[in-house]
Amino acid sequence: MSTATVAKAGTAEKRKPATMAQALTSALRDAMAADPSVHVMGEDVGTLGGVFRITDGLAKEFGEDRCTDTPLAEAGILGAAVGMAMYGLRPVVEMQFDAFAYPAFEQLISHVSRMRNRTRGAMPLPITIRIPYGGGIGGVEHHSDSSEAYYIATPGLHVFTPATVADAYGMLRAAIASDDPVVFLEPKRLYWSKADWSAASPETVPPPGKAAIRRQGTSATLVTYGPSVPVCLQAAEAAKEEGWDLEVVDLRSLVPFDEETVAASVRRTGRAVVVHEAPGFGGPGGEIAARITERCFHHLEAPVLRVAGFDIPYPPPMLEEHHLPGVDRVLDAVARLQWESGYVAGPAGGSD
Amino acid sequence: MSTATVAKAGTAEKRKPATMAQALTSALRDAMAADPSVHVMGEDVGTLGGVFRITDGLAKEFGEDRCTDTPLAEAGILGAAVGMAMYGLRPVVEMQFDAFAYPAFEQLISHVSRMRNRTRGAMPLPITIRIPYGGGIGGVEHHSDSSEAYYIATPGLHVFTPATVADAYGMLRAAIASDDPVVFLEPKRLYWSKADWSAASPETVPPPGKAAIRRQGTSATLVTYGPSVPVCLQAAEAAKEEGWDLEVVDLRSLVPFDEETVAASVRRTGRAVVVHEAPGFGGPGGEIAARITERCFHHLEAPVLRVAGFDIPYPPPMLEEHHLPGVDRVLDAVARLQWESGYVAGPAGGSD
Amino acid sequence: MTVLAAHGRAYHPAPPPAWQPRMDPGPLLPDAEPYRVLGTPAAASVDADLLKELHVDLIRGRRYNEQATALTRQGRLAVYPSTTGQEACEIAAARVLAEQDWLFPSYRDTLAAVARGLDPVAALTLLRGDWHSGYDPKTSRIAPLCTPLATQLPHAVGLAHAARLKGDDVVALAMVGDGGTSEGDFHEALNFAAVWQAPVVFFVQNNGFAISVPLEKQTAAPSLAHKAVGYGMPGRLVDGNDVAAVLEVLGSAIERARSGHGPTLIEAITYRLDAHTNADDATRYRTDDEVTTWRGHDPIALVEQELTARGLLDDETAQAASEAAEKLAADMRERMHADAVLDPMELFEHVYAEPTPQLREQRAQLREELQAAQDSQAAAEGEQA
Amino acid sequence: MTVLAAHGRAYHPAPPPAWQPRMDPGPLLPDAEPYRVLGTPAAASVDADLLKELHVDLIRGRRYNEQATALTRQGRLAVYPSTTGQEACEIAAARVLAEQDWLFPSYRDTLAAVARGLDPVAALTLLRGDWHSGYDPKTSRIAPLCTPLATQLPHAVGLAHAARLKGDDVVALAMVGDGGTSEGDFHEALNFAAVWQAPVVFFVQNNGFAISVPLEKQTAAPSLAHKAVGYGMPGRLVDGNDVAAVLEVLGSAIERARSGHGPTLIEAITYRLDAHTNADDATRYRTDDEVTTWRGHDPIALVEQELTARGLLDDETAQAASEAAEKLAADMRERMHADAVLDPMELFEHVYAEPTPQLREQRAQLREELQAAQDSQAAAEGEQA
């Protein structure tokens, strides 16, 4: 069960649940209505409304100059967005899928992330780069990458990733309002997750840079983000059976990284597991685990463990279930957090 | 003082010291002579011999078809190399500088790293991608990036980086001989480092995947690679004054990562600092520190600390000295390894 | 002293000495109209047997597209990008290649691979979802279907170049869509090919759309074939629904490449009659009228018309074609309805020649998990029994 | 039933209905010879005052290049890519722009920026090494010098497009080298510009080399200007050492863009008389003879020749030009020899609008280190005193 489907207790009015996709569309529409300098651009975002229909209706409502079908060239799209931002617009770029953002890598690293710094603050680039990311939707090769490691290793970029319907709206608005470039990672498999949420009165969410404690617990902390948040919440429910009361921290933004909230939680619980879909080696989990350890060393009862995708290219659809960190794998890691005396080693290196 | 300049004790013959650049040139020449399928290609590698002169003389010796000046297009270069490898050649591609490898990112991630896996092993790609990387040479913007975080987060790529003259030769030969793609990161500022080394009888080095203990010590382990190896050796010398006997581990290859050697060292010393030039956040140091902690938790007297470049775009030449992890910063980190009782916290978050 | 005086008699007011037009651009320019054979007097010279073979190929190709699309509805393919309406291009691409030549298909071009003789089940592996590619490129001389658009074009150039360096008689045919021509990799590939005079043919199927984006939002060029002149190679424009015309234009470009005269860019004007893939809703971006108009220029109809005119399309011929098509479809149905046999442990097998220590660890972990799952299933079954 | 029969009367054997040549390619093609004015009868119509001004500009430009190169020898610049021999292009680029227009220089084009009025010290900041860029692009309307080749071309397109959407009268002039045309970003930028009909002019200085790589290893095209036709924009070829010709060709392209007729690609044939940068050894890849030949087509000499022919180049004029040049050089020397004032703490200032918690920590760390260094220096000085 994902949080997104939990209706808020005490909500008086009866409302239709909204999907994350709808909330994202609302965010774009509201941002465009509020600020004429917001321009949406990308492949198929206009007439078609995007392959995930996130930009549905925007071209009709705001015209093709505000929501533009571009030629098929990602470096050109992002590069043109840089020029538009230099002239005072706020481009919101859609990359059709994670792996199709790679052609724009040079523009992203060498310009988008550095223009403010290069010009001593004279030329900030308020560009939002929306990237549907992650797996679990049965996509064929190149359609399921978790590429966040590349972005968080690039100073000058913000990296946001919502896990709830309310965050999808609130954080996308925040990304578009930011004067700095934001890589906005949309967890594909949560597009159709639902929550009681109203486009007419979207609830306020904490600013990006603040992590959210999605579930309070005392035994150990699961630190996670994006598509793995519902997995961790499910794991926490399942863990009750084992007598573990798990806290779940949703990072919401990887950059800025909310060290304080994470460290405070781990100091309370004394144990932590970092969970994400991206390959483990060189992935964000290493950074997070290392940082927790630096800050909380004397509070830790066990090493911070990681549950991540394997260090392999994303698998074909029929095998992805074996790759994705699921509830069982999270619980296995929790079980290895040295609850009894004596260190229970993880799987031994190269032992097979 | 760098190891590279330490003449090996007991070497009978008197030889002229060689530079890392010369060793790299020798490796290319010997590989080309040994195997007609080895082809060198890139911008200015032919007539000019490369902007760092690493390919000097190869076009003359082997002809322009074996050492080829390509058009100025990095994706095209790497993409063409993929096709050449598909037909049985062993291309060695030179990217002129770190940041100029970014245009080839899509080819690298979506094809080079995945072709073997995609084709169930039928189509391995024996491509070596040489990238001069890192700072310290007074290069203007885009000429000093440490981009290894991107490569290590990409399953399917090997990532090697030599720190000594002998390794430069031996590991480049190993990279070219590998049936898998290797991102071969050459530390620019060590190009002119010297050692007693002979092109006529190059010494054998351990295979990539094996870390090397460059200095034995008992107090703490410095884990490092590439351009930071000499810095750590210098720091270890300086640390003697403080009464610390530091071990220095040179990883040599980031992928494969030699967990065993690193963990064994840290278990012996009980303390570790990871040192690299790349920005700290999301850099390789997080992975290394997290992994050490997972394996050696109960042997650790203090959290594994990191000394890295700041989380900023690489600075202009006149300011790079403040960015680069130097001896003092390494010693400061060592000093924070909780030598006395009670945890000495690092600089507090956001306290200024 | 003036600069002029300093140089004295060496002064050249004339055109800069190093500049010479490198070639006459005239011959590089494509014709103003797409080249056609069927429905023109030239059709008469097409060999009757060839025409009949092409007819069978096209009918089989159409059936292949229909069957693959049906398999998506039955959950047997993750996705299928159809080439219904584009069969002439696909069939011609397969036919012009010699045994030793290489095909570099885009993600859409499974039909070309099948027409070249590849097992349809192997061709459809990517789209079925059991692996990323289902055949050995070295033995089939078909590169893996390429999803990131235009990225296989430099591969084709590199391979053709390598073959030429080795003295082998190999031509590479690289396929790409109209949308793909906008990518930087298209540009870099064509430029490398021309500079290296590599034996490669770039074959653009301009089917009017890149998913929903029509050609006029993709390019302002007189035609995509006109891009050739900017690389110094000839551009050709052909009616992509006229299989005889495509065969001729492709064939002569392949011959040109084979005989050492370098690359050619060919634009075939065609139309995707189906939606982008089974998951696409084409009514969002084009009218039924447009589709109907193009149905009137169906590649199969063009051949039938010629066969009919020559009195070659009797019931028997039609029957034979339809039987060949049904045989293919039946084979696809049967074998694609069988569950793919998959071993999750293979996930670790091909990442590197030798797995890293970390992969060995992860392999052990998955093996344990699978074993545990099997054990608990066995236990559950034991309880039930 | 045959496909033909199924469609019945709607059958179209004629050219595919959706295909129409989008424009006549004829007018897009560049002339066979680079356009020239100086040294041709057309030179007579160039205004005398303009000619004198250009003469001063060129002499100043040459002196600027010499002074900047000298500064590298004195350790005052990290590196300098000279435009000696290319001054006509640089000067013309600066002159054709209106106040509100934008210049997108490559890493080599500091002279164009200076000729446009930018303080040379600001223009040289990147190359001096105290920061990555030394001026506010918004007030100067000069984008930061761009090092990754061709990557600023899409920026120019985006900016021009944005200005047009806002209804502003702004044209962007984007500069790139012959080598840069091989990059994918060149292709994508030109395509976007043509599809959007953005008011942008692409100005290629073909100086014969990309570092050591000569044009014939870069492209096989008849000329770089011929690439224009593949995007549906006009290509123009001009003698890049003939400042009057460059001014005219650039000027009319700018006018074309300004009046809503879209982008133009211009190739100027010129030559880099100096090495690639001070760090380069040009003797490795070209002969002295070639350089000498090009010295005879020096852009300054072409103007001097015309001035002389009209009796306009007296001692006074020459003196005035030389004085303007020396004034610039003296100012550069004086100000570049002063040490740059730098604050290491600025490293953290501009990464984001608000530093992340991690950056605040690192800032505190560096501040402490600097303080400690200052303290220990003060202590050392105290001991000495």
Ligand SMILES: Cc1ncc(C[n+]2csc(CCOP(=O)(O)OP(=O)(O)O)c2C)c(N)n1
């Ligand atoms: C680099 C890249 N960007 C985006 C996509 C997503 N995508 C898949 S097909 C397609 C349209 C392709 O159009 P075209 O090149 O005309 O080929 P067609 O589908 O018409 O055969 C797009 C945008 C992709 N596969 N690769």
Ligand SMILES: Cc1ncc(C[n+]2csc(CCOP(=O)(O)OP(=O)(O)O)c2C)c(N)n1
């Ligand atoms: C993307 C990229 N690749 C490589 C380089 C390294 N580089 C700097 S200048 C240069 C040659 C440029 O040649 P050209 O475009 O003709 O310009 P010119 O130097 O002649 O002005 C190269 C390869 C770079 N700056 N950017």
Ligand SMILES: [Mg+2]
């Ligand atoms: Mg298409």
Ligand SMILES: [Mg+2]
């Ligand atoms: Mg040049």
